[in-house]
Amino acid sequence: MSDRSGALKRPALWVGMIAAGGAVGTVLVMALYANISTRKAEARETSFRVVDLDERSVDPALWAKNYPRQFDTYRRTTELTFTKYGGAGTDPRPISKLEEDPNLRTIFNGYAFAVDYNRRRGHAYMLTDQRITGRVTKAKQTGNCLHCHAANSVAYRAVGLKNGAPGTLDDSLSSAHGQAQLLAGLDGVAKMPFEEATKLVEHPVACLDCHDPKTMALRVTKPGFLRGIAALANGDAAVPHLPSIEKWRTGDRSRPYDPNQDASRQEMRSMACGQCHVEYYCGPKATLFFPWNKGLKVEEIEAFYDEYTFADGHRFFDWKHPLTGAEVLKAQHPEFEMWSQSLHARSGVSCADCHMPYVREGAIKVSDHHVRSPLLNISRSCQTCHRFPEDQLKANVLGIQDRHRALMLRAEDALVQLITAVENARKSGLDDGTLAQVSEFQRKAQWRVDFINAENSMGFHAPQEAARILGESIDYSRQGYVSIAALREVARPSKPPVTPAKRSP
């Protein structure tokens, strides 16, 4: 008989093994219990208040103490990310859009964007990049730039108070006094030179811009947006993707539409971004405003601009094109407007759903504050709804973008040909009065192609709409081109019509 089978017959070993098994089992079960308790605690409590936040808490580091998870991802906007058509690459040196696309130098001739126009970096760089751009250092700008390049609510309110607005900085931003201070501040800062105004701020977009410090609820704080969206609600343009506006319109309208009171949380998840990712006027001739009175579509904004007159009585324009004499428009970055025309918007998908998708840590669900292209996070951004392989989804998006890029370059070529033709026509003696009609075509064509070029999505935010706009742009450029030929015929009927410039097909 071996020692081993002998040992197994000893009851002490049996009992000992049961005891050891019980001990190990208990440890494992308690570990499981601890794990379950942790998950349960996570599900109950998503934040732990360490500091009291108020309307003066501009510094995100303060908010980080209460919301470390959100802050961690917010801080990652310093990372240099890029996709095929967006972002600034991983090299810290800026990439010039003007060098990538020389057509832009002709299109923006005479305007600050022909001096310096780089690809965008992350949220964290918005203030730095704005202070060093040639558009500010080589041209004169106003405090209007502050509206979107900084956490500005405290600075605006302080200026508002100095200019006679009621109350103190301790008032809630949503109170009547707070709102009065904010709007007075917008008007006050607009009159300051940029160099002076930028000293009032020290942080790029911060927690306070989109969150109520007491409740963390989403809110909008940028006064231009508050005025713009109220004007949009007051108009009659259809906005089926913003049901709270449609609801307000059918109500008694006793007070203006206020997104902070009327909008749903899902709408706020787009409006918070729409505070800045929009078309606006931020030049020196007026206080910054959003041109939304007639609606959000490209031609509705254009119609508003065409009717708008500056204080000196002149029709709205951004600058006079030196080569053609046309009074032309510059689009900013109308992402909110383009998204508004999309199927995604009609389906109730907000900006944050794709650009700040939910991430999970244990049982805690938080919005990813590392705002970036959904192409860099397809599994969380797209696949939540679209149950197709990642490669297929990416190919779909790039296919859409490639087509729009090609169409956009054609539209730019057409516009540059028009500009060159007008330039030649002026040299050959046609005066600006005769060419006024052609200038209008340039204004329309340029506004449309720039609307797509300045918009950050290369058509993806609303593909069919973007293609429509580019198609119209090409048409207006060609109408202008054709009408020059006609004008030449009228002016000098004996001479043959001008030969079209040679272009690639």
Added chain:
Amino acid sequence: MSVRLLAVLASLLTGTFVGASGFTFISAKGASYLTDDPAACVNCHIMRDQYAAWQRSSHHAQATCNDCHLPHDNVVHALFVKASNGYRHSKAFTLQNFAEPIRIVPSNSRVLEGNCLRCHREMTDAITAHGTLGVASTPAGQVDLNGCVRCHGDVGHGPHR
């Protein structure tokens, strides 16, 4: 150490183990998993989205989680699917080592489609007669990608947003 003393120790430790297990089972609402109540599925907080979406879905008044996600051919099969899912879910949630977004596994997908057909047989018989429904269409031949929920994606779990 005498056998008697060891036996006492073994009894104590075994008792502790049984007690701790029982406590953990109760605190984790273990018994709820034996019911048909959809609330049991949100014990695990990660299922909140699915639960909330089900509450907004057209099937809310007609079908619970188990109606669609467990087989209904016989009790043994149903319990086996429930137990294997329970094991996989609790392992994944405890170790936190799963891929997101969460996707249904092929075997569960077959169970699901079987349940669509079970209730809607009168309508679907005309479709299944073609012999194309339920035929695996993934490259690995695991599951029918072109099944009912390819198009009827939000009947069970409401609109996504």
